[in-house]
Amino acid sequence: MSSVLYDSPGPKSRARSRLISVIGTIILIVGLLALIVVLGLPKTSANGAVQPGLWDISRWDVFNDLLVWRTLGFGALATLRMAAVAAVFALLIGVLFSFGRLSASAWIRVPTTVLLEFFRGMPVLLMMLFILLVFATGSFWAGVAALSVYNGAIIGEALRAGINALPRGQREAGLAIGLTPVATRFRIEFPQAFRQMLPIIIAQLVVLLKDTSLAFIVGYNELLRAGLNQLANFFGDQYKFSFFFIVLAIYLAMNLSLSWLARRIAKRTGPQAGSVTTDSAPPVDPHSGDPYAVDAQSRSHASQGG
């Protein structure tokens, strides 16, 4: 499908845009190649010592060592372990928060709102440091606790937005057939809201996975520390770039596959909004800290459309 923003081009403008496209591609590729070549050149530092270029074999031979891969593997597993544990707790906390914020009693609603604003407005890193120093939990649980509370607050807001966006008839029907308010929420409203918000929740879990790297700063031995700190210190500075690229590749592989999953689920269950541009990835901003804001718009938009 072509975009509605511009005409389907005629032969002239098609030729022109193909020309610009080709030139743009050439410029981009040449720029990239130039960067690669420049990085590959040997360098003379200020004291006259010559360092080999980044792609020199002497910077990469370390990957023949099985120990390197073992260390990276353990690091990646440690990252995944923290992310998995934190994700479970974040979901639980998110459910609690969403129910607290929607509670009929102001005695529950108001404190929950205050707590939620507090957690959402504070850097995760500061929370990790706080938990580490105050509760002396060790770096793993400090990271898990901070990540679950922070992401739980955001997932809670997403779930609340999802429940609010349901037609009122859902709740009324539940109450009318004699379910208690809590049962209505659990058995009628919550499953629908969860399904609706699943893309946002998974996007938030990608953020959580990325943020496990913050635990590096409070001393947890995860992928970043294993690759860039321990290995680079052990094998020396000349391997730092190589380790950086490998760690980056591992992170990208983990995050992109989770993002891809999120996008597939979004296509299946997400709100179908009409979109002006050609690619119809869901307008989800996983790091905005308040993803429902964007989604609530496309939702109201979708309901206008159909």
Add this chain to the structure above:
Amino acid sequence: MDAVIDNLPLFLEGFRNTLGLLIIAGVGASVLGLIVAAMRISPISSFRVFATAYTELVRNTPLTLVLFFCAYLLPLLEYSPGYFQLAAIGLTVYTSPFVAEALRSGVNGVHVGQAEAARSVGLTFGQTLTFVVMPQAIRMVVPPLINVIIALTKNTSVAGAFFVFELFGAARRVTNDRGDAVIPILLAVAAFYLVVTIPLGLIAGRIEKKVAVLR
């Protein structure tokens, strides 16, 4: 409490650096994000591919890794203007795809019919964007953009782990000196962050409500 009052100058210095990072990286990321967003919706396919690849790559890289690159590896490439500048560069690059996505989602949020109507009365691509789509999109873009800025405010704390003396760095130094008063110190630092983030959040919420009524 005295631990907080005694070290207030340190906190204020940290707060100043946090705000500095926030402003520099915020402006930089807005400019970069605008360019990326424009490339992303442009008719030229190679720009679209590049912008998409850039967005996906940077968005899926942990901020810690980006700042690690800036703080440790750029100096190895003999580019070292100082840790504050390096952290500002890292935060700019990291935040720009989020700005781009917020802008794009705003454009996508405008109903297709608007663009179709503009096209059918004969407006060009540029006219459609400037007279019809953008005026509507900008309103919708403001709340998610503010949310990006809020996230950036919190993200500046990571720079504190890479030799920049901002609020998180101040918290680390002061808690090292005063291990007996950890809770008040950390609450004070949290309060500094909340002074920035909560008002921004409230503004975003209000604008969002206003926009919702308008539509």
